[in-house]
Structures are given as C-alpha cells and as structure tokens.
Amino acid sequence: MPKSVIITCATTGGVHTPTMSEYLPITPQEIADSSIEAANAGASIIHLHARNPENGKPDPRPELFQDFMGQIHRQSDAVLNVSTGGGLGMTREERLRAALAVSPEMASLNVGSMNFGIFPMKAKYSNWKHDWEPAFLDSTRDFIFRNTFADIEYIVKELGEGHGTRFEFECYDLGHLYNLAWVIDQGWVKPPFLIQIVFGVLGGVGADLDNLMHMHTVAQKLFGKDYEWSVLAAGKNQMSFATQAAMLGGNVRVGLEDSLFIGAGEKAKSNAEQVLRIRSIVENLGLKVATPEEARARLGLKGRDKITL
Numbered sequence: 001m002p003k004s005v006i007i008t009c010a011t012t013g014g015v016h017t018p019t020m021s022e023y024l025p026i027t028p029q030e031i032a033d034s035s036i037e038a039a040n041a042g043a044s045i046i047h048l049h050a051r052n053p054e055n056g057k058p059d060p061r062p063e064l065f066q067d068f069m070g071q072i073h074r075q076s077d078a079v080l081n082v083s084t085g086g087g088l089g090m091t092r093e094e095r096l097r098a099a100l101a102v103s104p105e106m107a108s109l110n111v112g113s114m115n116f117g118i119f120p121m122k123a124k125y126s127n128w129k130h131d132w133e134p135a136f137l138d139s140t141r142d143f144i145f146r147n148t149f150a151d152i153e154y155i156v157k158e159l160g161e162g163h164g165t166r167f168e169f170e171c172y173d174l175g176h177l178y179n180l181a182w183v184i185d186q187g188w189v190k191p192p193f194l195i196q197i198v199f200g201v202l203g204g205v206g207a208d209l210d211n212l213m214h215m216h217t218v219a220q221k222l223f224g225k226d227y228e229w230s231v232l233a234a235g236k237n238q239m240s241f242a243t244q245a246a247m248l249g250g251n252v253r254v255g256l257e258d259s260l261f262i263g264a265g266e267k268a269k270s271n272a273e274q275v276l277r278i279r280s281i282v283e284n285l286g287l288k289v290a291t292p293e294e295a296r297a298r299l300g301l302k303g304r305d306k307i308t309l
C-alpha cells in the first residue's frame with residue numbers, strides 16, 4: 001500500500017514581489033485567507049513568510065505571523081510551518097524571531113550557504129508597484145544566502161531543542177544532503193526528517209530529472225528509513241517535478257512562493273488552484289493525499305496544541 005502524499009503549500013514566500021502577480025497574498029488577512037483556502041483544498045502543511053502590509057516587502061515581525069497564524073490555526077487543522085529563511089538579506093536573529101515567538105510544529109531550515117539569484121526576473125517586469133522591488137532583485141547579483149554550520153547549529157538548538165519544533169530541511173544541492181547528514185551525526189536532530197529537495201533556484205541544482213533521481217538516490221543512502229522526502233521546483237517546473245516526486249513515492253510542495261503560474265504563461269489565481277492541480281494529479285495516479293493528522297504522525301510533530309498563538 002503506497003503512503004499518502006503530503007502536500008505542503010508555501011503561500012507567499014520572500015522571493016516574488018507584488019508587481020509580479022496581483023494574486024500574491026501580502027497582508028495578514030490575505031495570507032490567512034489564501035492559506036485556509038489552500039488547506040481546504042488539500043494542503044496538510046502551510047509554509048509561511050510575512051510581508052509588510054503596506055509595501056509587500058518580506059518582513060520578520062512576529063506580530064504579523066501571529067495575526068495570520070492565529071486565523072489559520074482557528075479555521076483549519078493544517079500544520080503551520082514558519083520559514084527561518086525569511087527574506088533575502090535578513091539577519092540570523094531576524095530570520096528566527098517569528099518562529100521563536102510562536103513555537104511552531106515545523107520550521108524551515110536551509111542547510112547550506114549558496115548564491116540565490118533572483119535578479120534575472122527583473123528584466124521581465126516594468127511599472128513597479130513599489131520602489132524597493134527592482135533594487136531588491138538586483139541586490140541578489142552580489143548576495144550569499146548564508147546558512148553556515150554555525151547558523152544551522154544555532155537554529156536547531158534554539159528552535160529544535162528549545163521549542164520541540166521539527167524542520168523542513170531545505171536542500172538545494174547535493175552537498176546540502178551531506179551537510180544535513182553531518183548535522184544528524186552530531187545528534188542535534190532526531191528522526192523522522194522531512195527533506196525538501198529544491199530544484200531550479202539560480203545558485204542551486206538545476207531542474208533536470210537526472211538530478212531529482214540522483215538526489216533521491218543519495219538521500220536514500222544517507223537517511224535510509226529515517227526520513228520523508230518532498231520536492232519543490234521553482235517556476236515552470238513546479239508541477240512536473242511535484243508529479244515526478246509523487247510517482248517515486250515522495251511528497252510535494254506547491255504554492256505561490258515557488259511559482260506564480262498554473263500553466264505556460266498563465267498566472268495562478270490562488271494558492272488553492274495549485275494545490276487542487278497537484279491533488280488531482282496525485283489522485284489520478286491512484287495515490288491518496290495525506291491529512292494533517294497523517295502528516296503529524298509521519299513527521300513526529302509535537303501537536304497543534306503545543307504552539308504559542
């Protein structure tokens with residue numbers, strides 16, 4: 001009997017900017033509504049970032065997270081997963097503020113430093129809604145997404161040991177799997193692990209099916225039975241890579257953080273639209289979609305009553 005497929009939905013992120021899509025949720029109310037709709041559509045995990053309600057810039061303030069997380073928590077039983085990647089350029093302390101304040105069941109943990117180039121998107125847009133957007137995109141020409149071993153140790157100790165939060169380990173390249181294996185060897189984190197293999201970020205591994213197969217093979221060797229794996233691909237490869245992961249027995253992540261589209265040149269009108277699309281693919285493959293309770297059991301989460309909202 002194949003395992004059910006855990007769908008994570010990353011509803012806004014800190015990469016896309018307001019000019020790129022009118023459907024990107026920005027305010028706490030928009031993020032709450034869009035996340036609840038995605039949960040109702042079949043996402044059992046909601047991966048969350050916050051934005052400044054006035055200008056849409058990625059924003060680390062815990063009160064923004066508390067606002068939308070409180071609403072999602074009251075209106076769905078989805079697992080709430082707080083980003084510690086934050087917005088490109090935030091300090092380590094800023095990136096951790098919200099998660100430390102709400103003590104979530106899950107948080108992301110990026111397990112390697114890398115280039116993270118989103119500057120090529122700048123050429124596709126004009127008539128910016130906000131002045132900060134083109135400068136923000138441009139700044140990533142000379143930007144290192146910092147996730148050193150010291151950063152990783154700080155996060156697993158403060159948040160993992162301190163709050164019982166479990167991690168969505170974001171692996172953007174082969175070496176990140178080995179970084180994670182080393183972290184596990186230190187005894188800092190315990191199984192089961194959720195490994196999110198990320199394709200198509202400029203600076204990480206490319207969205208090539210051979211890479212997916214190889215990273216899955218290596219993850220299997222390094223983590224054996226101790227892990228669940230999931231795939232996200234940025235941009236146009238989002239649905240095909242999620243489909244491939246489901247076919248290989250993995251889990252999937254979709255959402256407007258990772259792609260603003262639902263088809264070639266066609267913008268997704270909501271996060272739920274992407275969730276419903278992958279859900280229908282998964283079900284047409286003869287697989288079931290995991291409920292939040294199934295996700296909690298498989299990932300060993302502490303429970304929705306143990307978060308501070």
Ligand code: KMH
Nearest residue numbers: 013083084085086108110
């Ligand atoms: N933006 C994604 C490619 C995080 O929030 O920690 C990866 C991500 C990072 O979700």
Ligand code: ZN
Nearest residue numbers: 013083085257
């Ligand atoms: Zn994220």
